[in-house]
Amino acid sequence: MPTFVYMTRCDGCGHCVDICPSDIMHIDKTYRRAYNIEPNMCWECYSCVKACPQHAIDVRGYGDFAPLGHSVSVDRDEEKGTIAWRIKFRNGTEKNFLSPITTKPWGQAIPKLADVPGPSQEMRDGQLLYNEPKYIRMDDGGLHTLESTGLKMKKGVYY
Amino acid sequence: MAYQTIVEDGIDVLVVGAGLGGTGAAWEARFWGQNKKIVIAEKANIDRSGAVAQGLYAINCYMGTRWGENNPEDHVRYARIDLMGLVREDLLFDMARHVDSTVHQFEEWGLPIMKNPETGRYLREGRWQIMIHGESYKPIVAEAAKKSADKVFNRICVTHLLMDESKENRVAGAVGFNVRTGNYHVFKSKTVICGAGGASNIFKPRSVGEGSGRTWYAPWSSASAYGLMINAGAKMTQMENRIVLARFKDGYGPVGAYFLHLKTYTQNGLGEEYESRWFPELQKMVGKEYLDPEASHLTHRPIPTCLRNHALISEVNAGRGPIHMVTMRAFQDPHLEEVGWENFLGMTVGQAVLWAATDVDPKNENPELTTSEPYVMGSHATCSGAWCSGPEDVSPPEYFWGYNRMTSIEGLFGAGDAVGGTPHAFSSGSFTEGRLAAKAACKYIDDGKAEGIVVSEDQIARRRKEIYKPLEHYKVYRNAIVAGDVNPHYINPKQGLDRLQKLMDEYCGGVTVNYMTNEKLLNIGLKKLKIMEEDLENLAAKDTHELLRAWELKHRHRAAECVTQHTLFRKETRWPGYYYRGDAMKVDDENWHVLTVSRRDPQTGEYTMEKAPCYHLVGEDT
Numbered sequence A: 001m002p003t004f005v006y007m008t009r010c011d012g013c014g015h016c017v018d019i020c021p022s023d024i025m026h027i028d029k030t031y032r033r034a035y036n037i038e039p040n041m042c043w044e045c046y047s048c049v050k051a052c053p054q055h056a057i058d059v060r061g062y063g064d065f066a067p068l069g070h071s072v073s074v075d076r077d078e079e080k081g082t083i084a085w086r087i088k089f090r091n092g093t094e095k096n097f098l099s100p101i102t103t104k105p106w107g108q109a110i111p112k113l114a115d116v117p118g119p120s121q122e123m124r125d126g127q128l129l130y131n132e133p134k135y136i137r138m139d140d141g142g143l144h145t146l147e148s149t150g151l152k153m154k155k156g157v158y159y
Numbered sequence B: 001m002a003y004q005t006i007v008e009d010g011i012d013v014l015v016v017g018a019g020l021g022g023t024g025a026a027w028e029a030r031f032w033g034q035n036k037k038i039v040i041a042e043k044a045n046i047d048r049s050g051a052v053a054q055g056l057y058a059i060n061c062y063m064g065t066r067w068g069e070n071n072p073e074d075h076v077r078y079a080r081i082d083l084m085g086l087v088r089e090d091l092l093f094d095m096a097r098h099v100d101s102t103v104h105q106f107e108e109w110g111l112p113i114m115k116n117p118e119t120g121r122y123l124r125e126g127r128w129q130i131m132i133h134g135e136s137y138k139p140i141v142a143e144a145a146k147k148s149a150d151k152v153f154n155r156i157c158v159t160h161l162l163m164d165e166s167k168e169n170r171v172a173g174a175v176g177f178n179v180r181t182g183n184y185h186v187f188k189s190k191t192v193i194c195g196a197g198g199a200s201n202i203f204k205p206r207s208v209g210e211g212s213g214r215t216w217y218a219p220w221s222s223a224s225a226y227g228l229m230i231n232a233g234a235k236m237t238q239m240e241n242r243i244v245l246a247r248f249k250d251g252y253g254p255v256g257a258y259f260l261h262l263k264t265y266t267q268n269g270l271g272e273e274y275e276s277r278w279f280p281e282l283q284k285m286v287g288k289e290y291l292d293p294e295a296s297h298l299t300h301r302p303i304p305t306c307l308r309n310h311a312l313i314s315e316v317n318a319g320r321g322p323i324h325m326v327t328m329r330a331f332q333d334p335h336l337e338e339v340g341w342e343n344f345l346g347m348t349v350g351q352a353v354l355w356a357a358t359d360v361d362p363k364n365e366n367p368e369l370t371t372s373e374p375y376v377m378g379s380h381a382t383c384s385g386a387w388c389s390g391p392e393d394v395s396p397p398e399y400f401w402g403y404n405r406m407t408s409i410e411g412l413f414g415a416g417d418a419v420g421g422t423p424h425a426f427s428s429g430s431f432t433e434g435r436l437a438a439k440a441a442c443k444y445i446d447d448g449k450a451e452g453i454v455v456s457e458d459q460i461a462r463r464r465k466e467i468y469k470p471l472e473h474y475k476v477y478r479n480a481i482v483a484g485d486v487n488p489h490y491i492n493p494k495q496g497l498d499r500l501q502k503l504m505d506e507y508c509g510g511v512t513v514n515y516m517t518n519e520k521l522l523n524i525g526l527k528k529l530k531i532m533e534e535d536l537e538n539l540a541a542k543d544t545h546e547l548l549r550a551w552e553l554k555h556r557h558r559a560a561e562c563v564t565q566h567t568l569f570r571k572e573t574r575w576p577g578y579y580y581r582g583d584a585m586k587v588d589d590e591n592w593h594v595l596t597v598s599r600r601d602p603q604t605g606e607y608t609m610e611k612a613p614c615y616h617l618v619g620e621d622t
Helices: A015-019 A047-051 A121-125 B020-032 B072-082 B089-109 B137-148 B209-213 B224-231 B256-260 B275-286 B293-299 B305-317 B334-347 B349-357 B426-446 B457-480 B493-507 B519-536 B544-569
Strands: A003-005 A025-027 A034-036 A057-059 A071-077 A082-088 A094-100 A151-155 B005-016 B038-041 B056-059 B130-134 B151-153 B156-163 B171-178 B184-194 B246-248 B265-267 B323-326 B368-371 B412-414 B594-600 B607-613 B615-619
Touching (some): A003 A034, A015 A025, A047 A057, A047 A071, A082 B334, A094 B334, B005 B171, B005 B426, B005 B457, B020 B038, B020 B137, B020 B184, B020 B426, B056 B256, B056 B334, B072 B089, B072 B615, B089 B137, B089 B615, B130 B334, B156 B184, B156 B457, B171 B457, B184 B224, B184 B426, B184 B457, B246 B305, B256 B334, B275 B305, B305 B323, B334 B349, B493 B544, B519 B544, B544 B594, B544 B607
Parallel strands (some): B005 B184, B184 B412
Antiparallel strands (some): A003 A057, A025 A034, A071 A082, A151 B615, B056 B130, B156 B171, B171 B184, B246 B368, B265 B323, B594 B607
16 A cells, blocks of 8 residues: 555654655554554655665555565665565565665765865856866866857857 | 844854855855855754755766866857757856865765776766765765855754845845744845755655655755745746756666766667657747757767657556666676766665565666656756856846846845756755855955945834744644644745645646646646745744744745746747646747746735846857
């Protein structure tokens, strides 16, 4: 119903509530466990499934077109930097996939722009962004402009 | 009501909506404003919000200029022909000349980008697309935004922009409420960068019930980019240019990697190639300038996305459906099979769920394709959004008013879906637009343009009252009935959304009418939208979650009205396959080779429509 929560596994920690982009994972007041309050606003994005420490959340395909008897389960391992998927078909076929999710330790490879040398006045007055012109040219030149490309903007129907 | 009012004052750059555009803005703003106060207000949790929440398997906008693959102007020409000639080429050129620096930074930050083992370059899926393992794309760019921002407010549904009361048409911040605590949040800011999303769910979906969550664009893309800006009086452009997607049936799994990398192709229910049989007639409708299969064959010029949709729709209407994607050959190669599945798992898990449920193994059978309901957004093969200034070194006078990516409201900037005229930006281009907007916003402040902003307590109190009205309304009238949701005094957000989708579908060219509309239908649609606006004053929300849905609906409604106004204004069928004006079934370059620009007067609610000239990048000697 797209995502659903197994009663015996959920401990009501609320990680799914915290992460759901659609605000549809809520804690049931009676059972103190999570559930999907609005299945027709669930994208099956798996954000809550990946975030659940108890593996208590699963997905049952949309009732209006997906027959029962399947599963797509996932294990996202931040430390190893991998994500593992297992697809089980209604007819019992299984497929497994493993992909990287990052190549660097989390949070360390991104510079703090408050601490890098600030832009010069010339850079402020020009068109370059942070760290440019690195990566944007084949040669050592600066940013592409109309002049450098021999182009102009002309009004009308031209191709 | 017991909800607190929480004021965040003295903000320099307020980012509203932190998807790819907003995270780019927050990240870059710190470089240009190292001492400035940068604040993010996000409806969900920035780690998994926006259209890229579940990840991506490709970056669809990368030039590869450093390898000599493409130059920025090549991408402009591509986007121009794909959108049937009408784009903002200054904004596109600007995005394209910067986008590679964004993509290479993503790699430095840890985003796994696949490499071509022979060349060592990024692995190409198509001319503009590169392949990534992007399950954690959003958490990675969120990390960058968090490193730059002073504060991140998650779970704030921004409902309105604040306007300066000392100078007309100048932004002063934004207000909204916390979806969890219910508290009222006021953000007083010198500039606002709108990174909010485009629109899913304004047209009736093909699915019914639960499956209506499996929209192509995220269900949380609630047209807030448009609702916020139109309500503030910003000019909008190309809002009629909604998009219809040819995708795997029901799951709406992406086809890009299938066509481009796996070399799969489509055929009709009889196993025949069908596209080319529709092209001669279609050429009469749109002209040889826009559809020239021979030239496309020789030069790799793309056939516009909408025209390929047209062929698919026409073939199905001719009774030769369903349309199949021929996967059986490619999937015999185990590597390509892996790519095909990981492509879904990386960005549209729901399609994998559906194939598992229906025992569709593309190795053994060719899956069905269909065309989706229409969507309104500005970063895929479509370009709805705000009318924004371009960069000073590229833009002609009609496209330039001081600051790059600034809307027609002073101090209000856009990125991603919010910016009109820039299709094919996708994730990397949206992030890049955020960066450009951030630099310009800092310059706007440094130039002293944001001095003396006044926001009265009255404005803040007025918005507060307006925001909570659906909760109040519910409280007042819920006991008029025994139980249930049928109440003569109000509608709830779901009932309102159903009404919006039905009327947009039937009057503005949705899927059940084969994307067909005309002047009469559009005028009826506008009348019904006006009446619906009256009913939206009687919207009821039983809790803060429904209050979120109530405000999403109001934003969707406003965007839908603007789309209908634009569709009425443009008297031609510019994008057959996206929608048809039955009373003007041809491309009319003589009268309509222009960009449509609208403004809704916030006081009267009246729309003013105008044509803006379309400029093209041409050689110096043209």
